Amino acid sequence: MINKIFFIFKNKKMLSKQKLKLVKKLETLVLFQKDCLDKGNWEDYDIVENEIEKIEENLASLNNVSLISKTP
Template sequence: MSKLEMIKQLEYLVAFQTNCLEKGDWNNFDLLQNSISRLEEDILQQMQ
């Protein structure tokens, strides 16, 4: 996956996580946080 694709996916996940926060959907919020963290790590690794 290219960096641009990863950044777009990160934007989508953050927007969806915000929606979960507003609805109080804590299970999906936590799952998304894990996905976001992994994706951020992948992006940082590609930048090195």
């Protein structure tokens, strides 16, 4: 029983580290995307947008949450 509790705690801790890493990456990409927007660099803007969507999906799956589809 104690081993099971430790595994659950350890697993949650690992998920927290994964989430933190993804959030940091997301933050960096959003800042880069803003810079692309300011400079009119649409090619990199679109590439970054795709990466941001992937990270958002990963974060949602770690939280067992479904993302609501974006409307234009």
